[in-house]
Amino acid sequence: MADTNSNSKKTLKQITFKALKATVKAVLFYTIYLVLWMFLAPISEVIPGLQQTVEAFVMVYVVLIILGELTSGTVFQYFFNAAKALFVICYLIFSLSGGIFGVTFQNLNLIVDLRVLLTIAILLSLLGFAKSLLQAVNYMNERAEGTRI
Amino acid sequence: MRIPIRMIGLATTFFWIFLIVFSASALYSIKDLKLDFGEPQMVATSDNKLLFSLPITIANNGYYSIEFFNVTTGILDEEGLMIARGSTFIPTIEKDENVTVAHNMTIDVNDLLQSHQKYLFNDTELRIHETLGMRIAEFIPIQASTNISLPWGAPLYGFTLGEIEYTPYNRTHLSVVVPVTFENHAFFDLTGNIQMLMYNSSDLLLDEGQTVIEALQDSAYDGYVELYVPRAGMTESGRFEVYFLTPLFNYGPLVIPYG
Numbered sequence: 001m002a003d004t005n006s007n008s009k010k011t012l013k014q015i016t017f018k019a020l021k022a023t024v025k026a027v028l029f030y031t032i033y034l035v036l037w038m039f040l041a042p043i044s045e046v047i048p049g050l051q052q053t054v055e056a057f058v059m060v061y062v063v064l065i066i067l068g069e070l071t072s073g074t075v076f077q078y079f080f081n082a083a084k085a086l087f088v089i090c091y092l093i094f095s096l097s098g099g100i101f102g103v104t105f106q107n108l109n110l111i112v113d114l115r116v117l118l119t120i121a122i123l124l125s126l127l128g129f130a131k132s133l134l135q136a137v138n139y140m141n142e143r144a145e146g147t148r149i
Numbered sequence: 150m151r152i153p154i155r156m157i158g159l160a161t162t163f164f165w166i167f168l169i170v171f172s173a174s175a176l177y178s179i180k181d182l183k184l185d186f187g188e189p190q191m192v193a194t195s196d197n198k199l200l201f202s203l204p205i206t207i208a209n210n211g212y213y214s215i216e217f218f219n220v221t222t223g224i225l226d227e228e229g230l231m232i233a234r235g236s237t238f239i240p241t242i243e244k245d246e247n248v249t250v251a252h253n254m255t256i257d258v259n260d261l262l263q264s265h266q267k268y269l270f271n272d273t274e275l276r277i278h279e280t281l282g283m284r285i286a287e288f289i290p291i292q293a294s295t296n297i298s299l300p301w302g303a304p305l306y307g308f309t310l311g312e313i314e315y316t317p318y319n320r321t322h323l324s325v326v327v328p329v330t331f332e333n334h335a336f337f338d339l340t341g342n343i344q345m346l347m348y349n350s351s352d353l354l355l356d357e358g359q360t361v362i363e364a365l366q367d368s369a370y371d372g373y374v375e376l377y378v379p380r381a382g383m384t385e386s387g388r389f390e391v392y393f394l395t396p397l398f399n400y401g402p403l404v405i406p407y408g
Contacts, residue, residue: 036169039177107297113290117172124164131157138150 014073022069026062033058046110047103057091078136085129089122175286178211184281191336197259197396199337201235203252207242213286215242220252223278224299232261232275259398268301269393269400270308272334275299302334302367310389310405311373318377325356325376327389333364340364341395345374346402349384362395384408 037054044050064087068080099115187204194200203222209215218239224232235254242248262269277299282292311328318324325347333339344359355378364370386408392401 039173108295111292116288
């Protein structure tokens, strides 16, 4: 009975800690977004819908951060991390129209070629994806070794 | 395996931070790029062409240098055919540097009016395609383009020959006075000569005469050409062939029937 109580207390403590960690990470990420947005705000006047697009990205990313943290200590954490990396790749490709970003403002057509930056971002995301896979493999490996011992 | 994974994580985080800060600052520095277009000037060159000159001042107050800055202007007619094209290129504009360049474009009015008569007599519109391109922060090429319409004022707008006056000059010849009127709607002053040839219905040249024209920009011209034609050659109908000879363009013959 005492063991069960102690276990449930421990689990509750773990969940609270995970939730706290997830909140801190989400708040930190949102703060970074707010700081960066101060720089990008003048551009949003020229590009309609930029804020909504960026906010949608931030929301999904924050959700994935929270899910990743809540599932930490399980293999699902790495799945969510991998999903995060894949989401970044897909989001960047679709939102930047393959790197050639075009905006029409009144009679002015503006084209920004972001292919180099997009390529670097995709490579970094792929690196993040590979890291998540390696972490998952490592986690399963360590678990298998623990079971054997 | 944990250490290599952590190293990958650290390297990825470092590069992400670098990439985000670099991209944001590069895009933000566009805000500090100031472009000023001065008063456009139009001058006639020694080879009788019109030189369109637009001073452009670029103040790069951003965080990065600008490379391959170019401005291209294309003047197109209503059908989209290129009439004139001018380009200005600056290889590098360092940060905190102010550069002023003249964006020049030469328009051969003679060529334009020979191939497009309507520009001589009718007010119309020209299409201007303006393209501005540059590369900021070494990595990000940017191009802005726009289409604008430019009203074209005809130098010989509403060119007409008035009521012809025939008066006896002597026993064999008649004095023929042909009134000439038009309005100069062009952006340049028009000076030169109008040469007029009078033919009868049998294509016989009766006489030729000329008059000096001087029509300032946005002003009307009202003059006449006097001819002395033989009474014997006169017919009820015929034609005038009109030639325009100016420093900027020569045009003719403009055939106008009479009678």
